[in-house]
Amino acid sequence: MESAYIQITAARRIHAVRGVSFWIAIVVSLLIYYVLFSMVLHKPQTTGQHRKLIVAKTTILDGLKEEPKLVVLAGSNGRVSHSARLIGEIINLPAVNMSVTASMSIDFQLNRIKPFLIAGDIVYMPLEYGQLARSRKTVYSGIEAPYVVAYDKTSLADFNLMRQLHAYFYFDLKFIFSALAEMALTEMGFERRVTADDFNEWGDQTGHSIEKAKPYANYINQTTVSAPKGIDTESFSAQSISEFLEWASEHGVVVVGGYPTYAEGLAITSEAVSGIELFYESRGHYFLNLENKGRYPKTHFFDTIYHLAEPYQLEHSQRVGDGLKELFGR
Amino acid sequence: MLFNSSEFFIFFAIAACGFFLFGRFQQRVALGWLVLCSLFFYGWWNPPYLLLMVASILFNYGCGWLLYRRKSKVVLFFGVGLNLVTIGYFKYYDFFLSSWHSTQGTNYNLVHIILPLGISFFTFQQIAYLVDAYVHKAGERNLIDYALFVSFFPQLIAGPIVHHQDLLPQFKEARTFRPSRAAIYTGLSIFFLGLFKKVVVADGLSPYASAVFNHADAGGAVTFFEGWGGAMAYTLQLYYDFSGYSDMAIGLGCILNIRLPLNFDSPYRATNIIDFWRCWHITLSRFLRDYLYIPLGGSRKGSKARRYGNLMITMLIGGLWHGAAWNFVFWGGLHGAYLLINHAWRNAVDPPERIVHPVCDVLKRTTYWAITFIAVVIAWVFFRALTFEGAFAVLTGMSGANGFVLPDQIISFIPTAQNWSFLSGTGTMPLLGGGTVLGVIEQVCMTGMFLAAALFTANLYQISDRRRLFFLALTFAFTIQRVFFSPAPSEFIYFQF
Numbered sequence: 001m002e003s004a005y006i007q008i009t010a011a012r013r014i015h016a017v018r019g020v021s022f023w024i025a026i027v028v029s030l031l032i033y034y035v036l037f038s039m040v041l042h043k044p045q046t047t048g049q050h051r052k053l054i055v056a057k058t059t060i061l062d063g064l065k066e067e068p069k070l071v072v073l074a075g076s077n078g079r080v081s082h083s084a085r086l087i088g089e090i091i092n093l094p095a096v097n098m099s100v101t102a103s104m105s106i107d108f109q110l111n112r113i114k115p116f117l118i119a120g121d122i123v124y125m126p127l128e129y130g131q132l133a134r135s136r137k138t139v140y141s142g143i144e145a146p147y148v149v150a151y152d153k154t155s156l157a158d159f160n161l162m163r164q165l166h167a168y169f170y171f172d173l174k175f176i177f178s179a180l181a182e183m184a185l186t187e188m189g190f191e192r193r194v195t196a197d198d199f200n201e202w203g204d205q206t207g208h209s210i211e212k213a214k215p216y217a218n219y220i221n222q223t224t225v226s227a228p229k230g231i232d233t234e235s236f237s238a239q240s241i242s243e244f245l246e247w248a249s250e251h252g253v254v255v256v257g258g259y260p261t262y263a264e265g266l267a268i269t270s271e272a273v274s275g276i277e278l279f280y281e282s283r284g285h286y287f288l289n290l291e292n293k294g295r296y297p298k299t300h301f302f303d304t305i306y307h308l309a310e311p312y313q314l315e316h317s318q319r320v321g322d323g324l325k326e327l328f329g330r
Numbered sequence: 331m332l333f334n335s336s337e338f339f340i341f342f343a344i345a346a347c348g349f350f351l352f353g354r355f356q357q358r359v360a361l362g363w364l365v366l367c368s369l370f371f372y373g374w375w376n377p378p379y380l381l382l383m384v385a386s387i388l389f390n391y392g393c394g395w396l397l398y399r400r401k402s403k404v405v406l407f408f409g410v411g412l413n414l415v416t417i418g419y420f421k422y423y424d425f426f427l428s429s430w431h432s433t434q435g436t437n438y439n440l441v442h443i444i445l446p447l448g449i450s451f452f453t454f455q456q457i458a459y460l461v462d463a464y465v466h467k468a469g470e471r472n473l474i475d476y477a478l479f480v481s482f483f484p485q486l487i488a489g490p491i492v493h494h495q496d497l498l499p500q501f502k503e504a505r506t507f508r509p510s511r512a513a514i515y516t517g518l519s520i521f522f523l524g525l526f527k528k529v530v531v532a533d534g535l536s537p538y539a540s541a542v543f544n545h546a547d548a549g550g551a552v553t554f555f556e557g558w559g560g561a562m563a564y565t566l567q568l569y570y571d572f573s574g575y576s577d578m579a580i581g582l583g584c585i586l587n588i589r590l591p592l593n594f595d596s597p598y599r600a601t602n603i604i605d606f607w608r609c610w611h612i613t614l615s616r617f618l619r620d621y622l623y624i625p626l627g628g629s630r631k632g633s634k635a636r637r638y639g640n641l642m643i644t645m646l647i648g649g650l651w652h653g654a655a656w657n658f659v660f661w662g663g664l665h666g667a668y669l670l671i672n673h674a675w676r677n678a679v680d681p682p683e684r685i686v687h688p689v690c691d692v693l694k695r696t697t698y699w700a701i702t703f704i705a706v707v708i709a710w711v712f713f714r715a716l717t718f719e720g721a722f723a724v725l726t727g728m729s730g731a732n733g734f735v736l737p738d739q740i741i742s743f744i745p746t747a748q749n750w751s752f753l754s755g756t757g758t759m760p761l762l763g764g765g766t767v768l769g770v771i772e773q774v775c776m777t778g779m780f781l782a783a784a785l786f787t788a789n790l791y792q793i794s795d796r797r798r799l800f801f802l803a804l805t806f807a808f809t810i811q812r813v814f815f816s817p818a819p820s821e822f823i824y825f826q827f
Contacts, residue, residue, distance in 0.1 A: 004512075006512055006513055006516045006584065007589055008516070008520070008580065008584055008589065008791060009580065009589050009590065009591055009592045009791065010496055010589055010591060011591075011592065012592065012791050014516065014791055014795070015794050015795035015796075015798075016512035016513070016515070016516050016795065017512070017515040017516045017518075017519045017795050017798065017799060018512070018515065018795075019511055019514075019515050021515075021795070021799050022515040022518060022519060022799065022802075024799075025519075025799040025800075025802040025803040025806065026802070026803075026806055028803040029802065029803045029804065029805070029806035029807045030806070030807050030810075032803065032804070032807065033807030033808070033811075045768070046768070135817075137817060138817055140815075141815065141816060141817065165815070166815050169807075169810065169811045169814070169815035170811075170815070171811065172530070172534065172808065172811060172812065172816065173530055173534060173776070173808050174534060174772040174775075174776060177771055177772045177775035177776070178768040178769075178771060178772050181768055181771045182768065214757075215738060215755075215756060215757025215758070216757040216758050217757075218756060218757075219756070219757060219758040219759070219760060219765075222550065223760070224548075303757065303758060304758075
């Protein structure tokens with residue numbers, strides 16, 4: 001029989017822990033965690049909004065699945081700074097903006113649009129630079145994890161075991177506080193500043209006017225713009241994009257890489273741009289090279305240095321549309 | 331190798347199994363195995379610096395052996411001197427160089443020597459050993475025991491600073507080599523709770539502090555809530571980071587049947603600075619007291635001014651021990667000043683034995699706690715900021731001189747807040763809660779919850795096994811989440827010291 005006490009330090013004895021009790025505590029901890037995050041807590045204001053966006057945009061895409069179309073896919077810069085409506089008009093194609101957020105893993109987003117793509121489709125991807133160099137661990141910890149755990153068990157079941165584990169273990173302690181706050185706010189009838197209703201029928205964000213940008217002006221002014229890095233072709237995210245490009249080539253879908261929008265400051269180097277261009281072009285696709293590299297004065301931005309206010313969204317989309325028109329002679 | 335990395339778990343399992351396996355047959359071999367494991371652990375970070383560690387062990391072992399045989403001041407001064415020169419070169423060379431050239435107004439190039447991990451810890455341990463060998467309080471004849479005392483991996487990199495009397499006798503006890511289920515499970519429970527403190531609490535608070543201090547160091551202005559948010563986040567981050575590491579070290583030691591000294595005893599509950607230093611980094615305070623303050627004359631010799639001078643010198647050196655920069659020296663000096671004020675107050679106004687009415691006592695203790703805590707928080711600002719300008723920018727913000735600003739959406743949720751003329755609103759505050767309203771809620775909850783835990787819950791070694799298991803059940807899954815399923819682990823703050 002072992003002692004009920006352990007001399008833990010020179011000056012202190014403490015109650016010893018029994019093996020059975022230790023393992024029970026571990027199992028209980030994991031059970032509490034599972035129940036809490038898979039069944040009780042959720043984030044209606046953020047994950048719920050992502051769900052609304054995904055459902056709404058997928059519905060638009062579904063309506064166009066039989067005809068050649070333009071799909072704009074990126075993170076939030078795709079959603080806020082790009083007007084699929086205007087670009088589609090310029091190149092004379094029906095269009096849909098499928099962009100949600102850069103925190104959502106790129107492979108997850110690409111897998112979601114694949115079933116709706118047909119030969120002749122154009123996918124324009126002004127991906128945020130960060131999306132071009134993410135590790136497997138970062139990709140597996142994308143913001144789609146709480147979405148699939150809460151709302152999309154089918155996609156969750158399609159994940160490999162390691163990714164399923166990452167999805168179930170996505171939630172940290174802070175999630176409890178913000179989830180409780182979101183659930184309470186939703187009960188009180190609170191709506192986020194930007195909701196799923198602020199989108200037009202092409203899936204573009206609208207209503208982010210210069211007037212509404214004023215409260216963020218000071219923050220944007222103070223934000224330092226650092227030089228974006230190029231693509232890391234060995235990274236998990238780049239390989240996922242590469243696989244999609246191969247799939248697109250096999251199915252007659254044309255992919256065009258593009259610049260994400262960001263504020264003027266330190267610019268991406270020409271070597272980094274060449275690397276990204278080469279990545280697309282060596283796989284039989286295109287890269288749309290804009291003269292301003294997607295950079296605009298800070299005064300053109302809405303709430304971050306990546307999101308153009310609506311008038312400049314249209315200005316940038318005109319540039320992109322003209323570029324695509326020239327590229328494809330449409 | 332970090333305690334919160336996957337590879338450490340594999341390493342430790344092999345180290346512990348080997349130790350107990352060898353210990354069944356030959357205790358010397360088991361200790362030798364632990365030395366090898368400790369050196370491997372150290373070399374994992376930067377193999378060439380393993381040579382420094384081995385050379386330091388051999389040199390100090392030799393000096394200690396000589397001192398034990400013959401009391402020689404020459405050997406003592408040579409031994410302590412070379413230790414100081416080594417740490418001076420690796421840790422303070424650039425600092426001395428830049429300070430010297432700044433006073434001369436001349437140009438210079440920094441050498442940028444990579445600081446060997448844990449050099450402050452293992453150097454101090456060995457200096458204490460040499461001093462005690464000189465007065466015949468120490469004298470380890472077995473090289474393996476000595477090497478393990480210096481390199482024992484659970485405490486090698488960030489303490490606790492172990493005294494030879496704490497550790498060496500345990501290597502000779504037969505019980506050390508017998509695995510005990512009770513010790514293993516108790517050690518594991520303490521280890522995982524310490525890991526929770528580090529990876530969930532400290533790492534969770536870290537971005538809030540970094541945002542504010544990086545901004546201030548870059549010359550940006552900080553407002554009231556941002557300043558206090560950053561300072562409070564760092565105050566808690568540092569405590570949970572370092573005490574978490576100490577708990578992990580004690581837990582790992584417990585699994586291996588090695589008792590390590592307690593390093594923290596709820597320091598933020600202290601109602602005066604003297605008590606704070608009895609509870610914060612206890613083993614460093616003990617070292618500074620025994621090997622610096624007392625040899626300087628301590629509190630028993632000389633005039634009051636001399637005693638206060640000794641205290642101030644001790645705190646300034648304690649500050650410099652934490653890092654090669656003037657802000658650490660200033661931090662040490664600030665705490666020295668706090669201690670002087672505290673001692674003077676005790677002597678002149680409020681001796682501890684004075685009896686007051688219970689209600690007055692509660693009020694007095696609360697007031698004393700608040701003053702002590704705020705003083706500690708202010709001092710941490712100098713500890714965390716990279717520049718004095720940055721520290722003063724944060725303190726200016728905390729004073730309210732740059733205004734009281736909150737996100738519009740939060741103000742709209744506070745009843746009558748629109749009528750408070752001193753409060754202004756803005757769209758986004760990236761220094762507060764990562765720039766989102768929900769982030770602010772997270773920051774407030776994290777800070778409030780773990781401040782309350784630091785103030786109102788007994789420490790890990792005072793609670794029953796049931797309560798420890800209860801906390802383990804609440805925290806284990808979050809710890810696993812951070813270690814295995816979130817992006818790369820961060821380093822422990824005290825590694826840099």
